[in-house]
Amino acid sequence: MADIVIKSVAKRFGSHTALHDIDLTIKDQEFMVLLGASGCGKTTLLRIIAGLETLSSGEVSIGGRRVDHLPPRERGIAMVFQNYAVFPHMTVFENIAFGLRMKKVSEADIKDKVTRAATLMHIDPYLERYSAQLSGGQRQRVAVARALAVEPSVLLMDEPLSNLDALLRLEMRAELKGILAESKTTTIYVTHDQVEAMSLADRISVMNGGRIVQAAPATTVYANPADRFVGGFIGNxxxxxxxxxxxxxxxxxxxxxxxxxxxxxxxxxxxxxxxxxxxxxxxxxxxxxxxxxxxxxxxxxxxxxxxxxxxxxxxxxxxxxxxxxxxxxxxxxxxxxxxxxxxxxxxxxxx
The missing domain is CATH 2.40.50.140 (Nucleic acid-binding proteins)
Structure with missing residues (x-):
């Protein structure tokens, strides 16, 4: 089980409060999207779950285990960043294998897991290429494959498609939803793009001013917004x-x-x-x-x-x-x- 329970989480930067007592539960294998405008606190919340940011108060639990005091490597998570973070001096194979080698997985298992993740992301023909020889969409596929290869309990994704052009973003969005459903990985996905959120999410948590103003399935958020902000933010x-x-x-x-x-x-x-x-x-x-x-x-x-x-x-x-x-x-x-x-x-x- 990889459910995530966020309880009364607050984050303060000096006199500025970025998150106000956030309560949120993400079910095992659920695809949760944190949606909101820039500065609403969605990336801060994601980084707190990842262990890249300390919380000021509250608790974070994954799979029934409290993790907010643990370093990122002990939380059973993997993260995909907006800028891909693909190593340019490594081949696609080496990039995908990086996390597995850090965990000291055997070479035989590494080959098997890398091949499986690359096939899932349709990049298996490019395993011997370097990132400079790849398109932006292919580099993003490498980043996702690297995250999936370590078989994390939780996958965290921070605006992973925002650097792609519109057509490629559309294609990647459709593929990503199917791939993550197949991998049965609990996923938290940050975006400011409401179309991306509506098309991907099992549930959407709409954030505004460091608060979650509504957490519900996409159809509910669209048809029955909890307040004027949600109604005005969702829909184009x-x-x-x-x-x-x-x-x-x-x-x-x-x-x-x-x-x-x-x-x-x-x-x-x-x-x-x-x-x-x-x-x-x-x-x-x-x-x-x-x-x-x-x-x-x-x-x-x-x-x-x-x-x-x-x-x-x-x-x-x-x-x-x-x-x-x-x-x-x-x-x-x-x-x-x-x-x-x-x-x-x-x-x-x-x-």
Missing amino acids: PPMNFLPAKRSGNEAEVAGYRLAAPAGGGSLELGIRPEDMDIAEDGLHGKVRVVEPLGPHKLVSVDVDGHLLRAVLPNEADVKSGAAVALAPRPGTVRWFEAESGKAVATSGVAA
């Missing part, structure tokens, strides 16, 4: 937000009435750009920009001084400057507290 384009005036069990948004959660306090409506259709009645506004994007078009609409983005089919008859009404599809509206930004309920459109 992100979720739209419009102020609402509450009246009993209804709310008025730019003159359009919807069913709303009961209670006091000001509300904001949240709606995904792809969850709206042109209708006779809806959120009325004036089209500002129409952007053709191949399979669909992105339409930006001015609704009472607020910008509303909608993803519409190419056949939708909308032109810049025209008046339009956009109706949210039933069940897709989300509500947030205007002051705290926290999600309060899910509701469809009132009949």
